[in-house]
Amino acid sequence: MPEGVWGENISGGVLAYVWEVLYNKYEKKAGDCMDVQVGDILQMKKAHPCGGNMFSVKRVGMDFRIHCDTCGHEVMVPRAKVEKNIKKIFRGGVEVEKNPPKPSKTTG
Numbered sequence: 734m735p736e737g738v739w740g741e742n743i744s745g746g747v748l749a750y751v752w753e754v755l756y757n758k759y760e761k762k763a764g765d766c767m768d769v770q771v772g773d774i775l776q777m778k779k780a781h782p783c784g785g786n787m788f789s790v791k792r793v794g795m796d797f798r799i800h801c802d803t804c805g806h807e808v809m810v811p812r813a814k815v816e817k818n819i820k821k822i823f824r825g826g827v828e829v830e831k832n833p834p835k836p837s838k839t840t841g
């Protein structure tokens with residue numbers, strides 16, 4: 734099986750940069766940053782057609798590649814869409830905060 738099924742082989746250096754800038758702007762406007770890493774398990778609000786709602790993260794970037802733990806399918810989903818659908822994030826079997834509280838400023 735060739736690897737470029739998801740169109741990764743397109744010379745996307747500049748394009749990727751543009752997307753990163755756009756998404757960064759979008760994320761800043763949205764105000765929350767989700768800390769999703771490769772290897773995390775995502776519990777999604779919306780279940781996969783197979784009925785499963787647990788996905789493992791294979792790749793992060795402007796698109797996420799997530800793997801359905803129930804039926805084994807892999808899908809590419811735009812980051813914004815994934816983040817909207819995340820219910821819980823598990824890392825190393827432990828639930829992590831989607832939006833970690835900002836560190837309180839120490840005065841003085």
Ligand SMILES: [Zn+2]
Nearest residue numbers: 781783801804
């Ligand atoms: Zn599935």
